[in-house]
Amino acid sequence: MLSIRDRSSIVLWLLTGCFLIFTMVVVGGITRLTGSGLSITKWDVVTGTVPPMNEADWQHEFELYKQTPQYQHINAHFELADFKGIYWWEYIHRLLGRLIGLVFVVPFLWFVIRRKIQGTLLLNCLLLFLLGGLQGFLGWYMVASGLVDEPSVSHFRLALHLCTAFITFCFTFWFAMDLINTEKVRPAGWQGKLVSMAKVVLVITFIQIIFGAFVAGLKAGLIYNTWPLMGDKFIPDSVYYAIDTMGWHGLIDNMSGVQFVHRNLAYLVFFGVLFQAFFMWKNHRNGQVPLLPGQQHAIWAVTVFVVLQFVLGVFTLLHKVPLTLGVIHQAGALLLLGSQVYLLHRLTHVSIQEQSANQ
Numbered sequence: 394m395l396s397i398r399d400r401s402s403i404v405l406w407l408l409t410g411c412f413l414i415f416t417m418v419v420v421g422g423i424t425r426l427t428g429s430g431l432s433i434t435k436w437d438v439v440t441g442t443v444p445p446m447n448e449a450d451w452q453h454e455f456e457l458y459k460q461t462p463q464y465q466h467i468n469a470h471f472e473l474a475d476f477k478g479i480y481w482w483e484y485i486h487r488l489l490g491r492l493i494g495l496v497f498v499v500p501f502l503w504f505v506i507r508r509k510i511q512g513t514l515l516l517n518c519l520l521l522f523l524l525g526g527l528q529g530f531l532g533w534y535m536v537a538s539g540l541v542d543e544p545s546v547s548h549f550r551l552a553l554h555l556c557t558a559f560i561t562f563c564f565t566f567w568f569a570m571d572l573i574n575t576e577k578v579r580p581a582g583w584q585g586k587l588v589s590m591a592k593v594v595l596v597i598t599f600i601q602i603i604f605g606a607f608v609a610g611l612k613a614g615l616i617y618n619t620w621p622l623m624g625d626k627f628i629p630d631s632v633y634y635a636i637d638t639m640g641w642h643g644l645i646d647n648m649s650g651v652q653f654v655h656r657n658l659a660y661l662v663f664f665g666v667l668f669q670a671f672f673m674w675k676n677h678r679n680g681q682v683p684l685l686p687g688q689q690h691a692i693w694a695v696t697v698f699v700v701l702q703f704v705l706g707v708f709t710l711l712h713k714v715p716l717t718l719g720v721i722h723q724a725g726a727l728l729l730l731g732s733q734v735y736l737l738h739r740l741t742h743v744s745i746q747e748q749s750a751n752q
Contacts, residue, residue, distance in 0.1 A: 399509050400572050406500045407569035413493045414562045422723040424486045426716050429479035431463045436533045462544040524561040548610025555606045563734045575742040583676045591737045594665045601662050604655040613648040614714040620707050666699040691736035698729040
């Protein structure tokens, strides 16, 4: 049985990991929007920790970059100073990945040696490490797709890399919440329906994030920079043409198609969250099972984040994805998904303090 102090230490460790993953997502967004992701052409786990230390080292890295399609087709005008500008963002991104690995591994070993992590807790930690390792592999797998023929990475691999980061964040967050003195419950009646609704909203939100990655990878946010219509139509001719020539692939492998899906999934997520909140408060006000404080905080958080994310999405599109808005929009997606995970956890788990206060 873990003591309160041990639980607090493990929770702090996991939440620190969540913060670092969030930071990694933000820096990853900057790396993508500045075109920095292909500036480092090798994956050296140990030696890659040290950046170029002198002019000869920098020139060597620059020569390697000159062999990439991105340089040859897009950045052939770059001088060494320009290269350094994009190199540092990718370096910081990779360094953060290594830091996250250390932050997870070192405390984990300390907890294991002191026998604070055993049984189910140990299995959850091992799954967490598996996700972290997969995330690192997918990062290089994504970068490798832009070093051969195309001057950009595969949007499918970008989606895999981004979504694995989001899944790792949510799993770590859920894992931490499980340890904060909570007890699992089985909601019945209208609360059971709300749990099912929350799961559906969570899945739709995750699918929306996948299409957001498709939009980012294909740079589909640089076309049809109008709202609410795409140009002067709800469904532009280019979407029909993509479907006619590519079939359903036109909705996942075409700029117009993925933007169309991403736009309309945004409405589904937005109204899904609002209906979720309405359903929750309606039943609460009707005098049925009262909402606990944690549940109230969670539904407010999800509602606020979905409104902010929707508005951010519109402004990001209208302004043709400027760096600041693009990064905030990507970070907002993680906050929205995380808040929905928080709501689902609060609906299916009750803290000891809330349970005592409700009796």
